[in-house]
Structure formats: C-alpha cells, structure tokens
Amino acid sequence: MEGVVVVGGAAGLSAALTLGRVIRSVLVIDAGEPRNAPAVGVGAHGIPGREGMSPLELLRLGRQEVAAYGGRVVSGRVAQVHRAGEEFSVVTEDWQRVRARRVLVTTGLVDELPEVSGLAERWGRDVLHCVYCHGWEVRDRVIGVLGSFHQALLFRQLSKEVTLFLHEGAGLTEEQWEQLAGLGVGVVEGRVGALVVDADRDRLVGVRLVSGWWCRFRSWWWRRGSWRGPVSSTVWAFRCGRSDGDR
Numbered sequence: 382m383e384g385v386v387v388v389g390g391a392a393g394l395s396a397a398l399t400l401g402r403v404i405r406s407v408l409v410i411d412a413g414e415p416r417n418a419p420a421v422g423v424g425a426h427g428i429p430g431r432e433g434m435s436p437l438e439l440l441r442l443g444r445q446e447v448a449a450y451g452g453r454v455v456s457g458r459v460a461q462v463h464r465a466g467e468e469f470s471v472v473t474e475d476w477q478r479v480r481a482r483r484v485l486v487t488t489g490l491v492d493e494l495p496e497v498s499g500l501a502e503r504w505g506r507d508v509l510h511c512v513y514c515h516g517w518e519v520r521d522r523v524i525g526v527l528g529s530f531h532q533a534l535l536f537r538q539l540s541k542e543v544t545l546f547l548h549e550g551a552g553l554t555e556e557q558w559e560q561l562a563g564l565g566v567g568v569v570e571g572r573v574g575a576l577v578v579d580a581d582r583d584r585l586v587g588v589r590l591v592s593g594w595w596c597r598f599r600s601w602w603w604r605r606g607s608w609r610g611p612v613s614s615t616v617w618a619f620r621c622g623r624s625d626g627d628r
C-alpha cells in the first residue's frame with residue numbers, strides 16, 4: 382500500500398517532492414497532458430531557475446527529482462477513486478488498482494476555447510491567455526484582445542497598439558469607453574469568425590469578422606469574455622477594411 386497517491390502533473394510533482402523529502406511513500410500517476418503543453422514553443426515563464434524552459438522538459442526534470450527521493454511516477458489515467466474504510470482504492474483506465482492512505486488530486490484545468498475558426502490551431506503559440514505568462518514575448522507588438530476589457534488594460538501596459546474585439550461580449554460602460562479612449566485602445570464591435578494565418582510564414586496576421594470585415598495584426602490574445610451586445614467602434618491599432626477576398 383502507498384502512503385499517498387498523487388494524480389496529476391506539475392502541482393502534483395511539487396507535492397510529491399515535498400512528501401518524498403519527509404520519507405513518505407509516494408506514487409504519482411499522470412496522464413501527461415498538462416494544460417500548458419501547447420506552449421512548448423514559447424516556454425514556461427515566471428519560474429525561477431527554469432525560466433523559459435519547455436513545459437514538458439520541466440515535467441521530465443520534476444519526475445527525475447521525485448524519483449531521486451524514492452517517489453515513483455507512472456504514466457496512466459485514473460478512472461476511479463473509492464474510499465474503503467481508512468484507505469482509498471485508486472483504479473486506472475487500464476484496470477490497475479492501487480491502495481493508499483491518502484490521495485492528492487492535482488488534475489489541473491482544461492481550457493474551453495471560443496468557437497473561432499483557426500483559433501485552436503494557434504493556441505499557445507500566438508493565441509495567448511495570460512499577460513504574466515507571455516506578455517514579455519508580445520511586448521510592443523500589435524495585440525488584439527478578445528472580449529475582455531480588463532485584459533485589454535493589462536496588455537496596454539506592454540504595448541501601445543492594443544485593440545479590443547468585443548466579439549460576443551456586452552457593451553462597455555461610459556467610464557470604460559473613456560478609459561480605453563484615454564489609453565488609445567481601439568474597440569471593434571461584432572463577432573470574430575476566423576483567424577487569418579500567413580501559411581508561408583506560419584504566423585497569425587489578422588482576424589475576419591462574421592460581418593465580412595477583416596483586420597490585420599501580429600499578435601492575438603484571448604480570454605473568455607463576459608460581455609454581450611454590439612458597441613459602436615473606432616479602430617486604432619489594426620488596419621481594417623471590408624473584403625470578400627483572402628486578405
């Protein structure tokens with residue numbers, strides 16, 4: 382029987398390391414699909430001592446460190462956890478069963494991406510979700526923010542060329558309009574239908590609105606928005622026009 386079974390990735394490895402160092406028997410079961418896996422190219426940031434390292438390499442090293450203190454790390458997906466009296470029974474998808482005194486669940490989050498054509502393919506590359514994780518990489522670039530007034534303000538600290546696409550969000554208050562105007566943040570109304578990619582250079586170059594308008598830019602940021610309804614717009618950072626062609 383194990384002392385503790387940890388289900389999950391980076392957070393779980395941190396716990397396993399700490400437990401291993403106080404000589405607890407630990408088994409980590411991880412399906413190996415960390416949330417930040419798409420960011421392999423841009424690296425994991427804000428991690429002292431490992432700044433910019435590939436998130437998968439970070440996990441590989443973490444597993445080694447856990448093993449160095451006697452912890453075991455196995456690949457697998459936990460399907461069931463049962464409590465049986467004083468202990469737990471952990472069952473994996475392939476019907477391996479482990480008994481443990483404690484179970485620590487650190488299974489992380491799964492991102493629900495908005496339904497914008499082409500967005501999922503760019504996720505973690507030039508479609509980014511966090512100013513603290515990737516702001517430095519897109520500083521001083523033309524940035525589009527999808528549906529979040531708050532994040533438009535955050536990204537404005539990194540670039541003078543920020544445009545907020547309201548997408549499916551609600552209207553801005555008078556105060557928010559004034560704030561954005563004062564900071565020179567452009568606002569585009571209407572739903573974004575698709576991202577436009579330069580296939581030759583493998584990079585994001587703009588968006589196409591459902592209405593037929595297109596806007597060209599270089600970096601893109603997304604966050605689940607909470608706004609709804611159209612707002613009249615001005616566009617500052619992006620070159621926009623009407624086009625039926627593939628521009």
Ligand SMILES: Cc1cc2nc3c(=O)[nH]c(=O)nc-3n(C[C@H](O)[C@H](O)[C@H](O)COP(=O)(O)OP(=O)(O)OC[C@H]3O[C@@H](n4cnc5c(N)ncnc54)[C@H](O)[C@@H]3O)c2cc1C
Binds near residue numbers: 487
């Ligand atoms: C694109 C992107 C980039 C990011 N960049 C950064 C960054 O630069 N810096 C930063 O601090 N944060 C970044 N983040 C946030 C980052 O994802 C988290 O900091 C980190 O991954 C959280 O670690 P975690 O262990 O909680 O979850 P995860 O890393 O998601 O790990 C959870 C693990 O649990 C496993 N799992 C889930 N269910 C089961 C199951 N039933 N059985 C077994 N295993 C299971 C998964 O396969 C996964 O390996 C980024 C996020 C995204 C989406």
